[in-house]
Amino acid sequence: MSNEDNSPGMTLNTPLLNELESGPWPSFVKDLKEYSKKRPQIVQLLNQLEESYENKWNYWLGKIINVPGYGGGVIARVSEKADKYPALANFHTVRVIEPPGWVYNTQALRNLADSAERHGAGILQLHGMSGDILLLGFDDNGSMNVAEDLMHDGWDIGGSGAAMRTLQCCVGQARCEMACFDTMKTTKFITDSFIEYLHRPEFVYKFKFKLSGCGNDCGNSIVRSDMPIIGTWRGPMQVNQEKVAEFIDEKGMEYLIDNVLTRCPTRCMSVRGKELKVEDSECVRCMHCINVMNKALKPGKDRGVTILVGGHRTLKIGDTMSSVLVPFMKLETDEDLENLKEFIERVWEFWNDNGMDHERIGEFIHRVGMATFLDGIGLEPDPRMILRPRTSPYIKFEELAPTRFGGEQAQNPKVWNRESEGPETAD
Amino acid sequence: MSERPMAPRDQGAPDYTQYLHPLMAKNYGKWDYHERLRPGVLVHVAESGDKLFTVRAGSPRTMSADTVRKVCDIADKYCEGFVRFTTRANIEFLLGDESQLDGLINTVEQDLGWPVGGTGPSVSNIAHTQGWLHCNLPGTDAAGSVKAMMDDLIEEFKSESFPNRVHLSTSCCQINCASHGDISVIVQHHHPPRINHDNMQICELPKVVAICPAAAIRPAVVNGHESVEVVQEKCMYCGACHGQCPSMEIRDANTDTLSIWVGGKMSNARSAPTFMKLAVWGIPNNPPRWPEVSAAIRRILTAYKEGGKDWERLGEWIERIGWQRFFEKTGFPFTKYHIDDSPEALSNLNRSAMVRL
Numbered sequence: 001m002s003n004e005d006n007s008p009g010m011t012l013n014t015p016l017l018n019e020l021e022s023g024p025w026p027s028f029v030k031d032l033k034e035y036s037k038k039r040p041q042i043v044q045l046l047n048q049l050e051e052s053y054e055n056k057w058n059y060w061l062g063k064i065i066n067v068p069g070y071g072g073g074v075i076a077r078v079s080e081k082a083d084k085y086p087a088l089a090n091f092h093t094v095r096v097i098e099p100p101g102w103v104y105n106t107q108a109l110r111n112l113a114d115s116a117e118r119h120g121a122g123i124l125q126l127h128g129m130s131g132d133i134l135l136l137g138f139d140d141n142g143s144m145n146v147a148e149d150l151m152h153d154g155w156d157i158g159g160s161g162a163a164m165r166t167l168q169c170c171v172g173q174a175r176c177e178m179a180c181f182d183t184m185k186t187t188k189f190i191t192d193s194f195i196e197y198l199h200r201p202e203f204v205y206k207f208k209f210k211l212s213g214c215g216n217d218c219g220n221s222i223v224r225s226d227m228p229i230i231g232t233w234r235g236p237m238q239v240n241q242e243k244v245a246e247f248i249d250e251k252g253m254e255y256l257i258d259n260v261l262t263r264c265p266t267r268c269m270s271v272r273g274k275e276l277k278v279e280d281s282e283c284v285r286c287m288h289c290i291n292v293m294n295k296a297l298k299p300g301k302d303r304g305v306t307i308l309v310g311g312h313r314t315l316k317i318g319d320t321m322s323s324v325l326v327p328f329m330k331l332e333t334d335e336d337l338e339n340l341k342e343f344i345e346r347v348w349e350f351w352n353d354n355g356m357d358h359e360r361i362g363e364f365i366h367r368v369g370m371a372t373f374l375d376g377i378g379l380e381p382d383p384r385m386i387l388r389p390r391t392s393p394y395i396k397f398e399e400l401a402p403t404r405f406g407g408e409q410a411q412n413p414k415v416w417n418r419e420s421e422g423p424e425t426a427d
Numbered sequence: 428m429s430e431r432p433m434a435p436r437d438q439g440a441p442d443y444t445q446y447l448h449p450l451m452a453k454n455y456g457k458w459d460y461h462e463r464l465r466p467g468v469l470v471h472v473a474e475s476g477d478k479l480f481t482v483r484a485g486s487p488r489t490m491s492a493d494t495v496r497k498v499c500d501i502a503d504k505y506c507e508g509f510v511r512f513t514t515r516a517n518i519e520f521l522l523g524d525e526s527q528l529d530g531l532i533n534t535v536e537q538d539l540g541w542p543v544g545g546t547g548p549s550v551s552n553i554a555h556t557q558g559w560l561h562c563n564l565p566g567t568d569a570a571g572s573v574k575a576m577m578d579d580l581i582e583e584f585k586s587e588s589f590p591n592r593v594h595l596s597t598s599c600c601q602i603n604c605a606s607h608g609d610i611s612v613i614v615q616h617h618h619p620p621r622i623n624h625d626n627m628q629i630c631e632l633p634k635v636v637a638i639c640p641a642a643a644i645r646p647a648v649v650n651g652h653e654s655v656e657v658v659q660e661k662c663m664y665c666g667a668c669h670g671q672c673p674s675m676e677i678r679d680a681n682t683d684t685l686s687i688w689v690g691g692k693m694s695n696a697r698s699a700p701t702f703m704k705l706a707v708w709g710i711p712n713n714p715p716r717w718p719e720v721s722a723a724i725r726r727i728l729t730a731y732k733e734g735g736k737d738w739e740r741l742g743e744w745i746e747r748i749g750w751q752r753f754f755e756k757t758g759f760p761f762t763k764y765h766i767d768d769s770p771e772a773l774s775n776l777n778r779s780a781m782v783r784l
Contacts, residue, residue, distance in 0.1 A: 016715040023578030028487040035491035052559035053714040056680035062563040069436045102512040103446040106499035113492035122492035129604045151434030174451045177458035192439035215695035222700045224606050288696040295460045313603045316640035318769050319702050
């Protein structure tokens, strides 16, 4: 099937969709209708969508199709109404890895538009919920050809299935004074270091990284990714007392008290005259005060990241929110990045060796317990990983349980005052 | 194509450094502060004193190649060819010359037809999923309902009049690809899957059994074919099996409804991130404009705008005033279905004598 084909006499018939042309917000219906004048297969797409609106029913099915050398990246769609809409018989999405931080020049955008149009329906989505660029409407050959074209032009296709998924990060140091590490560089580093896991699904289930330069988490990492990497700092935050005084002069003392001091989750700030005092050891790097007073306050200078683990949406065991795994890790030098890579490999190895089919890492940790997970990846427990200790007394103390089948129990194990060996990861 | 050598594989993420606006490249990691000049317009000031202006506009996310080219024409004229996109499908035009701001804003709003806004305490663009346009699982459309909702909310996008930012999301099945938001719309099903026993050979049966969160699916031989059966009492109509196996149809055009969830928060600012909670259920799935959804969202936003204090996100406002007051102020009924029965359920009860009377 060529994408230039069109059933003779096929005309737009979309009374319901037409109701989405009016109103002030930009209308994808208006855009696609206009575009259908030169791309006839979009007439069929809109007519099928109209039937969905009419019958409240969906007419797409999936299938599996892959670009040679890849196990993911093409989301195949076939229409149940292919007899009526032959151009939709095969109408696949190709996922393309986006530039970290979604930055583009127009040459790159035009290249994507041209490739999408040359081999498919010429519909782009910027961007998918995993962060990728989505190009829509390719038949089987078109999917192969657009992938070849894109890869000749320096792009690479994205992830799907039980694989490392395309990463997503905030704009970071490219345009934000709050970013505590280089989100774009780290995103490219992880993508490129593990590209084989992105393209050839071999995990027990999908694995998503999202990166944010600070606790504001514009990358939506804690809720939406298996491994959030979030910028933070050690030691004191930077306070410019002159700017603090200017802020008070401009906004008033009441505003400072109501919207900065009392909104601090650990109440670690106080004011003396027009001088702001910060109990830095109590600060949890939530970013609120810095958001409000971003000229006067800045993250501290000794910067790094907090790594969390285990976030995903409801299926299957209910929502899991990521929780702290590594409270602090430096992430500046090439050696730091290699440490991160080694750490990720340890996490993946234990999860993939022991996880069940279709078990996200958050579900895996829920099943085996965080303590077992920490044992498995060789990380010491740290009170910053929890909100509070357990309340249930039913515990299997390895050091205290009597041996049942021979051997001798260790005498007087000093569990209660055992010295911590410290986390293995730099802190 | 055939004479051309195979393209290189596994190239990884694009080299983003070539896509950085010159002022971004020059001041990378050396930004000092930023200000919002007016809704939709930011200025980032570097330690060097350089100023980078950003004009944020709401995009429809789904766009034709021609529309992408129109965006490029504008970026070439005003932005030295550099733009970026945000997590919530906004576009950001970047420019160094402040005198070009008005021309750029005018061109974006008039020629492209995309509204400028979405910054600070506004209602930002709606993160949304694929819907009937191109997904294999949806119970409703996404782009269409987003268009209808944002038609209603466009003035809230173009102004900054809420206590804090409002992030919305819509998802067209319960997998919820668009994830949590301050306000979120998802589809809900009300019956167990209808099994097409004659077409189960296209599915991996062990995976169909294993994916059920309620352990309601078990192997069965039906009409001499290997298939599965669903324990009706255990099934909670989530549709996990339908994602795994198209022969386990969960959707029902006559009975599927929409529900609205509130109080999700990604950021760590002030309080830890939170999941969204059920606010309104049983809303009709009513294309092409889903007016009942827009009306319900408007009621929630009106109450939040009136009651929220500076910097409180929607969920933080509700936690302060209590859910009793939330239901009073919005007028939505509180029902037994709002009481959690998940494994986390007991921790979501009011385990105290602290009650507003």
